[in-house]
Amino acid sequence: MDVTNIASVRSVMKDARTVVSxxxxxxxxxxxxxxxxxxxxxxxxxxxxxxxxxxxxFSAIGADPSSLLVSPRTKGLxxxxxxxxxxxxxxxxxxxxxxSGDSFFSRxxxxxxxxxxxx
Numbered sequence: 001m002d003v004t005n006i007a008s009v010r011s012v013m014k015d016a017r018t019v020v021s022x023x024x025x026x027x028x029x030x031x032x033x034x035x036x037x038x039x040x041x042x043x044x045x046x047x048x049x050x051x052x053x054x055x056x057x058f059s060a061i062g063a064d065p066s067s068l069l070v071s072p073r074t075k076g077l078x079x080x081x082x083x084x085x086x087x088x089x090x091x092x093x094x095x096x097x098x099x100s101g102d103s104f105f106s107r108x109x110x111x112x113x114x115x116x117x118x119x
Contacts, residue, residue: 003040009047019048021057022097023078026071033074041078045085055089057082063093 002008003023013019021044025036041057048055057079065076082089098104112118 004035006043009043013047013051016053018054033070037074038077042081045082049086055086059093061093061095
């Protein structure tokens with residue numbers, strides 16, 4: 001599924017009752033951040049709303065639509081877009097989300113091989 005393409009998002013929503021949106025990126029151009037974290041989040045909420053699904057949107061701690069930094073700004077704009085489309089959506093602002101391939105734990109594993117202590 002491509003969150004930047006509303007038709008792609010709609011294609012996986014037809015039987016959804018609850019949608020957990022984990023839309024986000026860590027690196028990219030300003031345009032890519034806007035397309036994914038703002039408009040992509042809006043697309044997920046729109047498609048979920050069309051089928052009557054509850055929306056749970058994972059944002060980020062520090063999300064702020066007026067931030068000068070691209071990541072917190074687009075996360076904040078994404079939150080606004082989700083709530084405009086789905087006013088009953090739940091927004092979660094975790095400080096960190098990790099899982100397979102996230103480079104968080106693997107980075108600490110690499111550091112542990114070279115450092116005499118762990119931060």
